[in-house]
Amino acid sequence: MSAEVKILLVSENEQFLNHLKGLLNNYDNLENITYRELKTELDRLAPDLIFLVQPEDDSSIDSIEYIHSINPFTPIVFIAFTQDFDLLRNVTRAGVIDFFVLPDENAMLFGRMDSIVQMAFQKKQQLTETASANQTFKRGRGRIYSFYSGKGGAGKSLISGAFAQTLKFESTAQVILIDLNLQFGGIETFLSIESNRSIADLLPVVNELNESHIRNVSEKEKYSKLEVLLSPRDAEVAEQLPGEFVSKLLRTCRRSYDFVLVDLPVVINEHTYSAIEESDKIFYILNLDTPSISMLKQVEGLFKRLGIEYENRLEVLLNDVGKENEINPKDIKDIIHFPIAAKLPRDIKGVQSHINKSEPFRKEQNEKKLIPFAKSIKKWVVQILE
Ligand SMILES: Nc1ncnc2c1ncn2[C@@H]1O[C@H](COP(=O)(O)OP(=O)(O)O)[C@@H](O)[C@H]1O
Ligand SMILES: [Mg+2]
Structure with missing residues (x-):
């Protein structure tokens, strides 16, 4: 199941990226890109689940909106490194399915990982079924x-x-x-x-x-x-x-x-x-x-x-x-x-x-x-x- 879920990590920071990769080491189908690459790579990569690591500037909301404009149904999990109440409220409003503040919530994220991936898997299946009910080839993803x-x-x-x-x-x-x-x-x-x-x-x-x-x-x-x-x-x-x-x-x-x-x-x-x-x-x-x-x-x-x-x-x-x-x-x-x-x-x-x-x-x-x-x-x- 988990192998079928394509997970994309978006991060500017090598150290945070490695930390996240450590938490995800049960999953093979991982790719990572920087924020700069989001605009050129997202459409082609078509991930089923995205982890967005808080960038240093305030571009988080723009990035979430951009992802939704390309793939409206892809679940996004936001990873923050500060308890910034405004930021967390805004990313939730922008439509992330969950957020975790690391390192405090390491254990919590680790514990929920399987159910997050499972949820992304179900979402993907739903989308495939809707698409294939209409035609033999999966439209929307030529x-x-x-x-x-x-x-x-x-x-x-x-x-x-x-x-x-x-x-x-x-x-x-x-x-x-x-x-x-x-x-x-x-x-x-x-x-x-x-x-x-x-x-x-x-x-x-x-x-x-x-x-x-x-x-x-x-x-x-x-x-x-x-x-x-x-x-x-x-x-x-x-x-x-x-x-x-x-x-x-x-x-x-x-x-x-x-x-x-x-x-x-x-x-x-x-x-x-x-x-x-x-x-x-x-x-x-x-x-x-x-x-x-x-x-x-x-x-x-x-x-x-x-x-x-x-x-x-x-x-x-x-x-x-x-x-x-x-x-x-x-x-x-x-x-x-x-x-x-x-x-x-x-x-x-x-x-x-x-x-x-x-x-x-x-x-x-x-x-x-x-x-x-x-x-x-x-x-x-x-x-x-x-
Ligand atoms: N397998 C082939 N057998 C015979 N002629 C070929 C073959 N492949 C290419 N050609 C010849 O090479 C010419 C140039 O091909 P073309 O597709 O226009 O090249 P490109 O688009 O790469 O510049 C064709 O017009 C054809 O005459
Ligand atoms: Mg030519």
């Missing part, structure tokens, strides 16, 4: 997968487009694909969509963004009915998008779609950064040669410097796998430490013939004749759906 590589021409757009279309044909999931190559686009050619609409049309409504705005601006791929948010294909328009645009967009999409797929450009700017921060998975597309591998190492270094937590999220997609590869796919496991999500074959003939005719890889469900590339994508998608 998965965000982004497709990235430090190298141009690696296959990000080709693969994200094919993946999205296939996901749509192989399931009943609600899927949206977003082209964040704001300057040049690309998805529209692979999926053969002609339109002047783009995500930039959402700019005027970004502060009250909702599902119907997104459905109004998205285009549908004609065979799979996949929804696509196209790129404005204009650097100047891209410049006008505010810093929080991408995270607002992705969070809104996450609430209305089961899968939100993001095709990223090579450049890491504030928009790419936000997309990566919000993603549940980052599929890194890698070719089997030395320059591609050293590029991956460089990207890893950059992610580290930017404070992006990628270790449990980044999976490698081997693309363009064929006889001529400089490195054998079997040897790659000794060179990189990331899990390999899938291997996609080099399929020049198949891929090129579709690109030349400007035709997507899939036209219907249960197609008999698929090119090798599309077959591999299908195999991988079916695996993910299982």
Whole structure:
């Protein structure tokens, strides 16, 4: 039971954090972040129970309100270090389920821990049941997968487009694909969509963004009915998008779609950064040669410097796998430490013939004749759906 409850500790202070971790040492499913990380990490982590350790400044109430705006039902326990009557009254008003003043109430907190976790577990079950009574996929908590590589021409757009279309044909999931190559686009050619609409049309409504705005601006791929948010294909328009645009967009999409797929450009700017921060998975597309591998190492270094937590999220997609590869796919496991999500074959003939005719890889469900590339994508998608 307790393993299913994801507990998040929010603390600025290392010493208090360790103290709390000591009290929680029966529970494995723990993560901790700082207050600063709350804004970028909370939506993705989606905890079932939060311990908020009193910060040094007076931002407690703001943080509680912020958590409720993202996850209205997540129980919050407040940990204080002073008997500040006003503060404790205010956090209770803001909606915490309980508070403890440490170290005086150490024993009390320790004694109640199991029932707090049990309560969070029941709450989580209730929410899941309500969600699944309505549809097969759990709405309100879609998965965000982004497709990235430090190298141009690696296959990000080709693969994200094919993946999205296939996901749509192989399931009943609600899927949206977003082209964040704001300057040049690309998805529209692979999926053969002609339109002047783009995500930039959402700019005027970004502060009250909702599902119907997104459905109004998205285009549908004609065979799979996949929804696509196209790129404005204009650097100047891209410049006008505010810093929080991408995270607002992705969070809104996450609430209305089961899968939100993001095709990223090579450049890491504030928009790419936000997309990566919000993603549940980052599929890194890698070719089997030395320059591609050293590029991956460089990207890893950059992610580290930017404070992006990628270790449990980044999976490698081997693309363009064929006889001529400089490195054998079997040897790659000794060179990189990331899990390999899938291997996609080099399929020049198949891929090129579709690109030349400007035709997507899939036209219907249960197609008999698929090119090798599309077959591999299908195999991988079916695996993910299982
Ligand atoms: N597995 C593959 N087999 C054949 N051609 C491929 C494969 N992967 C990529 N390509 C080719 O590489 C080109 C560039 O891919 P693209 O998805 O646009 O790269 P990126 O988005 O990473 O810049 C594609 O147009 C396609 O011709
Ligand atoms: Mg591209």
